[in-house]
Amino acid sequence: MITRINHIAIVVEDLDAALGFWRDALGxxxxxxEENPGENVTIAFLPIGEAEIELLEPTDPASGIGKYLAKKGAGMHHVCVEVTGIDxxxxxxxxxxxxxxxxxxxxxxxxTRYAFVHPKSAFGVLVELYELPEGP
Amino acid sequence: MITRINHIAIVVEDLDAALGFWRDALGxxxxxxEENPGENVTIAFLPIGEAEIELLEPTDPASGIGKYLAKKGAGMHHVCVEVTGIDxxxxxxxxxxxxxxxxxxxxxxxxTRYAFVHPKSAFGVLVELYELPEGP
Known part of the structure; x- marks a missing residue:
């Protein structure tokens, strides 16, 4: 079952510059x-209602996100949909x-358990599924 | 004040095909x-938590959305952020x-009062602001 948008991930060249818009100007x-060494990105998490905006700055141009930025430029990278019963x-x-x-x-x-849908099956959108761990 | 993500708009070539993913497969x-003749699009609205996924199919290839689709292909078009006090x-x-x-x-x-932020000021993301009318 789909419950909500968990986050929208946006790739940026410079996290501080992007925070100038999303945090300082928009509010x-x-x-x-936090650093995510596994995916070679630094991520800023900005809550918005029940969801978050995640700004991703690649730390390695040879990583997946780094190559995406070089090829497509800054912009929306994926949408993460929270589900129950991900299997x-x-x-x-x-x-x-x-x-x-x-x-x-x-x-x-x-x-958190997660899986990506291939964008060719989702009409150009990279969709991530997220199942959060059960609370204590 | 920013309250939530109102919707994510996704441009698609064929609404029925896209509904095969978002509605039929994802659930x-x-x-x-509905038709939006002013913007030359047909829009499908799919609620997800407090937000919506909006699928936009251009009805005129010469329209703004039509040209976007031709140039960039299907994918995420904009994110709409709901606010109070849009001015x-x-x-x-x-x-x-x-x-x-x-x-x-x-x-x-x-x-609904709305305004778009230029993507060059929002690091590649087209951001829409929405202020809903007050309820009865």
Whole structure:
């Protein structure tokens, strides 16, 4: 089941410059900034309602996000859709002929399970599915 | 004040095909589909949490959205951020040197006031501001 947009990820060249728009000019709060060495990005998290804007600055031009930035320029990178029962959601997508980048969810340190839908199956949009770990 | 993501707009070539992914495979409900003759698009509205996915199919290749599709292909077109006090939000943006496409909000039939931020001021993202009319 799909519950909400978890985040919109935006690739930027310079996190500080982008915060000048999203935080300083538009007025969104900055929750935190953190390195994600696995994906070679620094991420700024800005809550907005029940979702977040995530600004991604690549730390390595040879990484996936770095190459994306070089090829396409700054802009929206993906939309993350929060779900419950991610395995059943993926099964349903595959049954409809959707190509997944990850047919088996990957797991982040804090327990979030995630999988990407291939943009060619989602009409040009890179869609991430997120299942948050159950609370205590 | 920024309250939430109102919608993410996605440009598609064929609304029915795109609904095959967003509605049929992913499982989002389709609230309605409507023509917007002013912008030469047919729009499908799919609620997701407090926001919506809007799928836009251009009805005229010479329109703004039609040209966007021809040039960039299907994909995310803009993110719409809901605000209260849109005039003050725009004033603050302009004071920070942000370039607006609409410095004065435009008004839709149902009373929603909206304005676009120029993507060059928002690091490649086309950002729409929305102020909904007050309820009865």
């Amino acid at each position: 969104l709060p900055l929750d935190k900034t 059943a959601v993926i099964e349903r997508l595959v049954a409809h002929g959707v190509e997944m980048i990850n047919e088996t969810p990957r797991v982040r340190d804090e327990g | 989002l409900p389709l609230d309605k589909t 003050a939000v725009i004033e603050r943006l302009v004071a920070h040197g942000v370039e607006m496409i609409n410095e004065t909000p435009r008004v839709r039939d149902e009373g």
